[in-house]
Amino acid sequence: MTTPTAEPGRAPLDAERARLDFPALEARVDGRPIVYLDSAATAQVPRAVLDTLARAHVEQRANVHRGAHALAGRATDAYEVARAAVQRWIGAAEPEEIVFTSGCTAAINLVAYAYGERLAPGDEIVVSALEHHSNLVPWQLLCERRGLRLCVAPLDATGQLDLARYAALLGPRTRLVAVAHVSNVLGSVLPVAEVTRLAHAVGARVLIDGAQAVSRLAVDVRALDCDFYAFSGHKLYGPFGVGVLYGKRALLESMPPAFGGGGMVEEVSLERASFAPPPLRFEAGTPNVSGAIGLGAAIEYLERFDKSSLERHDRALVRACEEALTAIGGVRCIGSAADKLGVCSFVVDGIHAHDLSTVLDRRGVLVRAGHHCAEPLMQHYGLAATVRASFGIYNTERDLERLVSAVREAKELFRR
Amino acid sequence: MSDLSALYHATILEHDERPHNYGRLPEATHTAKAHNPLCGDRIELWLRVEDGVVRAASFEARGCALSRASGSLMTEALTGLELERALRLAERFEALVGAQRRGARSAPVREGETPAELDALEAAASLEERLEPLRIFGPVSAFPTRIGCAVLSWDTLRRALQNEPMAAALRFEAGLARREPVK
Numbered sequence: 001m002t003t004p005t006a007e008p009g010r011a012p013l014d015a016e017r018a019r020l021d022f023p024a025l026e027a028r029v030d031g032r033p034i035v036y037l038d039s040a041a042t043a044q045v046p047r048a049v050l051d052t053l054a055r056a057h058v059e060q061r062a063n064v065h066r067g068a069h070a071l072a073g074r075a076t077d078a079y080e081v082a083r084a085a086v087q088r089w090i091g092a093a094e095p096e097e098i099v100f101t102s103g104c105t106a107a108i109n110l111v112a113y114a115y116g117e118r119l120a121p122g123d124e125i126v127v128s129a130l131e132h133h134s135n136l137v138p139w140q141l142l143c144e145r146r147g148l149r150l151c152v153a154p155l156d157a158t159g160q161l162d163l164a165r166y167a168a169l170l171g172p173r174t175r176l177v178a179v180a181h182v183s184n185v186l187g188s189v190l191p192v193a194e195v196t197r198l199a200h201a202v203g204a205r206v207l208i209d210g211a212q213a214v215s216r217l218a219v220d221v222r223a224l225d226c227d228f229y230a231f232s233g234h235k236l237y238g239p240f241g242v243g244v245l246y247g248k249r250a251l252l253e254s255m256p257p258a259f260g261g262g263g264m265v266e267e268v269s270l271e272r273a274s275f276a277p278p279p280l281r282f283e284a285g286t287p288n289v290s291g292a293i294g295l296g297a298a299i300e301y302l303e304r305f306d307k308s309s310l311e312r313h314d315r316a317l318v319r320a321c322e323e324a325l326t327a328i329g330g331v332r333c334i335g336s337a338a339d340k341l342g343v344c345s346f347v348v349d350g351i352h353a354h355d356l357s358t359v360l361d362r363r364g365v366l367v368r369a370g371h372h373c374a375e376p377l378m379q380h381y382g383l384a385a386t387v388r389a390s391f392g393i394y395n396t397e398r399d400l401e402r403l404v405s406a407v408r409e410a411k412e413l414f415r416r
Numbered sequence: 417m418s419d420l421s422a423l424y425h426a427t428i429l430e431h432d433e434r435p436h437n438y439g440r441l442p443e444a445t446h447t448a449k450a451h452n453p454l455c456g457d458r459i460e461l462w463l464r465v466e467d468g469v470v471r472a473a474s475f476e477a478r479g480c481a482l483s484r485a486s487g488s489l490m491t492e493a494l495t496g497l498e499l500e501r502a503l504r505l506a507e508r509f510e511a512l513v514g515a516q517r518r519g520a521r522s523a524p525v526r527e528g529e530t531p532a533e534l535d536a537l538e539a540a541a542s543l544e545e546r547l548e549p550l551r552i553f554g555p556v557s558a559f560p561t562r563i564g565c566a567v568l569s570w571d572t573l574r575r576a577l578q579n580e581p582m583a584a585a586l587r588f589e590a591g592l593a594r595r596e597p598v599k
Contacts, residue, residue: 355480
């Protein structure tokens with residue numbers, strides 16, 4: 001059945017039914033199915049993707065863009081079909097704007113090398129104070145290499161980007177703004193369209209780290225008007241070892257390759273080489289062919305659902321989780337941005353996050369504990385570690401009940 | 417709740433809440449810091465060593481109950497111990513919690529087994545006696561991701577005594593400590 005808001009042919013997400021598509025969730029602890037609340041780290045993989053991966057290694061097992069034999073043709077076709085699926089999923093204008101990488105981190109580093117090399121000493125890069133290390137350390141390294149200045153846009157009291165202070169940081173030397181779309185610790189949804197508009201007004205380019213957003217929001221890179229958009233496959237219900245860099249075509253065409261090797265060249269002599277146009281220019285060496293095909297399958301799986309229902313589902317879980325946890329008492333949720341998605345980070349008075357996660361783990365409730373690869377952000381909140389529950393399309397309110405009951409048990413165990 | 421109650425023995429919870437020998441030791445002769453980059457836990461250890469004997473030990477730690485209680489009980493176990501035996505005790509503790517120390521200088525000491533050359537030392541004042549209060553950490557061996565928490569303070573001890581490089585001291589980070597699957 002479709003609701004009035006549903007896209008044609010697409011049903012709204014039913015998490016209870018979707019859950020059955022994920023074999024990993026059949027694992028049991030003490031006779032009860034696991035409650036997987038760590039999709040912000042890695043999402044589970046639906047059966048459709050696993051089947052596609054198995055087929056890819058049997059029917060499409062060949063190198064791409066190289067051989068003329070039958071399998072090579074099939075592999076190349078399937079690889080390019082996957083590229084088109086990614087293009088659809090994020091609303092890119094052309095498949096040539098989709099570069100397959102080994103992950104989100106690799107995509108960001110690719111920009112740091114291929115785009116960063118044109119920056120000059122004194123130029124400025126702006127990041128936000130909530131970035132994952134993967135959207136911070138590559139820029140620190142680039143600044144070190146090229147003598148650039150790294151500027152950090154602060155957060156407001158809720159854990160949202162302080163847009164006014166961000167705007168004040170922008171100036172004639174700003175060359176690149178790199179921010180997360182959704183915070184992996186706080187869940188804050190950043191106003192990336194506005195971030196982009198302000199950056200463009202001073203002539204800066206914008207990279208958005210979409211690792212946490214691309215599985216939850218209907219991302220439209222043309223509407224956002226961002227210059228680069230990066231994400232990984234394994235957080236989008238796809239395989240490990242594959243990710244995507246979207247870049248505007250003219251921009252990609254203007255960039256030198258970051259890595260040299262096979263598959264990214266046009267003509268090569270012993271002295272020099274000329275390079276293939278994007279996206280192949282940025283895909284040196286044999287790519288993760290099956291990974292890309294698997295990512296395409298994950299997108300096709302997600303396309304069964306009305307996209308807006310994915311976002312509604314996630315938003316409802318975040319809200320319900322915060323309500324249920326704070327009702328326990330002695331539990332504090334971190335980050336109170338008006339618009340939150342994907343994650344609920346929390347601390348319990350008197351119980352260290354690792355001890356709490358061990359108790360949860362023993363009850364089959366799988367969460368992440370630690371600094372979530374965002375140490376500067378944790379310092380901002382004066383915390384060493386939090387527990388983070390994060391959600392996928394297969395999580396339900398029943399999962400939240402198991403989480404709450406395990407937190408209560410930990411409080412009893414620690415007499416807190 | 418039994419395995420969790422065993423892991424979080426009442427004494428461990430007490431030492432977490434009210435750690436003994438907590439705070440800087442003003443007359444320390446040895447000191448070291450350790451940081452687990454995977455979880456952000458930090459510990460600082462101070463020792464006063466005279467004539468080859470640990471006369472006093474203290475620590476400060478920001479971390480989980482296991483790492484803080486381990487630091488607290490370690491400083492108690494070390495006080496009055498010769499350096500050689502302090503290091504033997506570290507090996508015994510690591511064996512107890514299931515941390516297999518790679519590149520150890522001597523053969524790893526397993527539970528219930530003592531190399532012959534140490535028999536004399538053992539007899540002089542039993543290492544067993546020192547190990548006894550630490551046995552409450554035994555259940556950690558069934559929680560592979562937590563072994564690093566329990567051995568962080570002992571690794572800091574090695575660093576304080578031997579000036580081991582950072583990389584060596586961080587071998588027992590959570591999740592890296594033990595590779596045997598545990599049911």
